Amino acid sequence: MAISRAMKLFSRSFASLSSTPLRVCVVGSGPAGFYTAEKMLKRHQGAEVDIVDRLPTPYGLVRSGVAPDHPETKIVTNQFSRVAQNERCSFFGNVSLGSSVSLSELREMYHVVVLAYGAESDRVLGIAGEDLAGIHSAREFVWWYNGHPDCKYLTPDLKGTDTAVILGQGNVALDVARILLRPTAELATTDIASHALAALEESSIRKVYLVGRRGPVQAACTTKELREVLGIKDLHINIKEVDLVKTPADEEELKNSRIQKRVYELLSKAAVSGPSHRSSDQRELHFVFFRKPDGFLDSDDRGGHVVGVRFEKTILKESVGSGKQVAVGTGQFEDLECRLVLKSIGYRSFPVDGLPFDAHKGIVPNVGGRVLINSSGDHTQLEGVYVCGWLKRGPTGIIATNLYCAEETITSIFEDLEKGVLASALSLPKPGKEGLLQLLDRRNVKVIPFSSWEKIDTEERRLGSLKNKPRDKLTTWEELLKVAIKV
Structure with a gap:
């Protein structure tokens, strides 16, 4: 009802500017950006929406973040x-906020600016x-195997x-483990980047350790992704049964979450269903619980290269007032040898000039998508500027989560x-x-319009058809x- 009233009022307010549409700029062409654009176009017949992205290709996370063996997810x-x-x-495309155009310039040119450029940086451990x-x-690593031009030359x-x-x-950790352990013959028919497939075909990786600070009850994955990695052909799963022992606090957590309960059940079943010993040619997946990284070990003969991780054993204690259990170090340490470490500890957004940013949370301070001047509790808005997606709520949820996120922002x-909060922004026509x-x-x-992206799309599909793939991605700028x- 509120939306309907707003639409009628907005139509009246623009009666004197009938030739001037509502100009909206959405920064970021991932799911959050496209869902925002779609909803704006549907709800206001006078709106014109421009989507800008620093990459020459659209779709953001769907193209660069979804695992290549999940084609059904990319249908969106x-x-x-x-x-x-x-x-x-x-x-x-090929328009970067901050270098190509500033936020202040976008605000001058558009009545409404919605920032949905996601999280393109990483959290750090600080160890x-x-x-x-x-x-x-x-x-x-995900960008590397998905052909993102920023990571073509990662060379893990x-x-x-x-x-x-x-x-x-x-889920990202499970995706990475699955790509490392899945037979490359199965990956060869996906849209995985060719350079990544070639490297995986020569890979010596036989053992992958998935390490978490807390226990199996608190594992952050979902059942679909867990089933997939547990179902990899001829893979030995190692889970210590002692780690599966539940405390009363664990039981309480499981009562309150159907997903956590199902994840725990799948891990428990995997711990006892496989053979106790692996064959010599089997690959291994180890779930390691109750360990937090304390430091990385440097090589004596190859200075500057990791040769292991030092972990501190943890126990769970209830966080006062939250009802959740947190991992606390015990002062006991152990080392795990390895020469490849992948940190799946969370993505992080970055700020741009003129945009308030909560460095602690890694998000833009907002209420319902309205950008606030600061995060101190003052709810003064930055007029005409809104956020959606990971920049708004942090790197959580699935692709469909952005649909509801966009609904709230719109x-x-x-x-x-x-x-009338946008009265001053709407008082003048915008270019x-x-x-x-x-x-x-x-x-x-050099701006890349959607018609030029379609040229890229056509060429990638053509190259892919030569290799029995849905597409062979172009992976450099x-x-x-x-x-x-190309004309």
Whole structure:
């Protein structure tokens, strides 16, 4: 009802500017960005929405974050394509917020700016040796095997060791473990980047350790991803039965979460269903619980390269007032040898000039998507600026979570229209995409419209068909731009 009233009021407020549409700029073309654009176009027939992205390719997390053996998840790009092809929507790739155009300039050119550029950085552990060679973030590794142009030359060492340690037990950690352990013949028919497939075919990795601070009851993955990794053909699963012993506090947690209960059941079943000893050619997946990284071990003969991780054993204690259990160190330590470490401890957003940012939480301070001047409790808004997706709520949820996130942000925008909060922003016509394109042209920024992305899409599908793949991704900026601007 509130949205309906807002739409009527907004139509009246723009009666005197009937030739001037509502100009909206969405920064970021991942799920949060496209869902926001879609909902804005549906709810206001006078809105024109421009989506900008620093990459020449759209779809963000769907293209660069979803595992290549999850093609069903990527079908959502068909829906996003229809949004981009709407006559009131434009996609502009190769446009970077901060260097190509500033936030203040976007605010001058648009009535509403929605920031949905996600989280393209990583959380850090802040422990000794974290900068040693052989240690990568899971984000970098995921971008590498998905063909993201920023990580084409990552070169993780898959041949110099038989052991990889993954810090974390969430869905991204399970994706990474699955890509390392799954037979490459099965990956060869996916859209995995060719350079990653070639490296995996020569990989010496036979043992992968998934290490978590807490226990199996608190494992952060979902059942679908856990089933997939447990179901890898000819894989030996190692879970210590002592780690599966539940405390009364654990039992209480399981009562309150059906997902956690099912995850625990799957891990318990895996611990007892497989053979106690592996065959010599089997690959191994070890679930290690109640361990937190204390430092990374440097090589004596290859200075500057990781050769192991020092872990502190933990126990769980209830966090006062939260009802949750947290991991507390016991002062007991053990080392695990490895030459490849992948940190799956969370993504992190980054700030841009003119944007309030909560460095502790790694998000933009907001209420319902409305950007606040600061995070101190003052709810003064930054007029006309909103957030959606990971920049708004942190790196949590699945792709569909962004649908509800976008709904909330769009509702906030229409409520602000109804209440007159955007009165000054709406008082003057805005140049929108005409002004943006003129500015970018003066700065010699080569804008990639959606029609140019379609050239990339066609070429990737053509190359993929030669290898019995859905697509063979172009993985460097040079390749992408060359195809996009080809006449």
